[in-house]
Amino acid sequence: MLDHPAPHVTASSGASVPPRRRGWVWPLVVLALLAMGGAVAWRLLADRPATPPSAAAGAEPPPALAVAVVPAVSRPLARAVVGDGSVVPWQELVLGAEAGGLRVAEVAVEEGDHVRQGQLLVRLEDAVPAAQLAQAEAGLAEAEAALGIARADLARAVELSRSQNTPRQVLEQRQSAARQAEARLASARAARDEARARLNQTRIEAPYDGVVLRRSVLPGAVTGVGQEMVRLLREGRLELDARVPELDLGIVAPGQAVTVRHGAREIAATVRAISPNVTLDSRLGTVHVALPAGSGLRPGMFARAEVRAEASPGIIVPQEAVVFRNGAAAAFVLEGEQVRMRRLTTGMRREGMVEVLDGLAAGERVVRTGAGFLADGDHVRLAPAAE
Incomplete structure (x- = not known):
């Protein structure tokens, strides 16, 4: 243990003081760097545009789809009532035996034969x-x-x-x-x-002119009272029993022209009568369509009938202007530079045109080309051809 204190170092001893001064330099450097960073940040904030780039981009108008428009017009439209059904005889006569226990001696006709009134069909013994x-x-x-x-x-x-x-x-x-x-x-x-x-x-004769549809007996058979002998199509006249929806029966009347289609064949016919009954299960009525002689159709064939009813005024638009959204028919109406979707109640379609029962007024412009790509409120521009 030392008996005297440590010697005091003085300036005259030749020692320097730089180590104490270097302790204050580093804080000053950090403060200088922070000041420079703040100045740069302030400069960047001052030079930033007032509106964010994303907001400026959103303010630009969206691109407009080029469309073609057509006005909805009102004109007389011949309504067509469509129905289908089977070809049936106008009147089918079933000729039977009035006397029983007699043998059939002669059958004078074959199926498909044309017979005259009073002509012998079957002769009994x-x-x-x-x-x-x-x-x-x-x-x-x-x-x-x-x-x-x-x-x-x-x-x-x-x-x-x-x-x-x-x-x-x-x-x-x-x-x-x-x-x-x-x-x-x-x-x-x-x-x-x-x-x-x-x-x-014992002589079964034709009561009217007609065509033999069926021959039910052969020579040698013994008849019973009321037994069917021959089935006759009266006057050879056929008709189509077309089944038509009940809502269309009101515009169908006897004498109207009808186009009957069987495959590629088209036959001009007329409405003979309308059945007063409507079936409960299908809600269909029957329209009796008289077929002309020589139509080429036969009983039992299936055909389609198109009844041309009287023309009535209605709003029509091209078929391509009608689109379907959520399972319902609609059209886009041009209002200024925007389109508005309208729900439509449509009627019949004929020759590329659609009847509009509700939803449009005459003169309104509807989008004809490009309607399938639009939504309600979209901005559009007219195609050059439309202008």
Whole structure:
């Protein structure tokens, strides 16, 4: 342990003081750098534009789609009612046997034959009916002879009663016998007529002109009462039973022109009648369309009918101007430089045009080209061709 304090260093000892001064230099350098950084930051903030770049870009108008527009026009539009159905006979006659137990002797027609009124279709064996007719005619002759005798006896009795040579009772008997003879004669005539009618029933003839649709018997078959023999299409006339929606029945009337389509074939026809009933399950009515002779159609064929109803004024637009949004028809109407979407209630479509029942007024301009790429409120510009 030292007995004296450490020696005090003085300036005269030759030691320097720089180490204490270097401790103050570094804080000054840091403060200088901070001051320079603040100046640079202030300069950058002063030179920054007042509006952010993103906001300035958003203020620019969006690009406008070039579209073509067309005015909605009002003009008479011939409405067409469309229906489909089967070809059926106008009147189908089922000819059957009136007499039973007779053998078929002859079938004079084939299916598809054209027949005339009164033409023989089927002949039954007539031996028994002919014999019955002969018997009835003989009985008629006998009754006529008996009536002649009774009348002669009555005439003699009348002459004798005038001279009072015959009793009153005899005269009354002769009068009664004459009346009985007259009654037997009337009965014999009825039996003769019945036998003749039975004989005529062995010949089945065509009641009208027509076409044989079906032949149901062959020679040698034994008939029953009411058995079907021949099915006849009266006058060869066919018609189409077109099924039409109930809402369209009100504009269909007899006599209107109809275009019937069967494949590539088109047939000019007319409406004959409208059925008064509508089916409950399908809500369809039946329009009877009379087909012309020589149409080439046959019963059972399926065809489509287009009834041309009377023309009525309506708003129409091109078909390409109608778009579908959320399952509903719509169109874009030009208002200034923007388009507005309108919901439409459409009717029939014909020759590239669509009938607008509600949603547009005549003269309004609708987008025809480019409507599928638009949304409500979009800015558009007219294409050069449209201008």
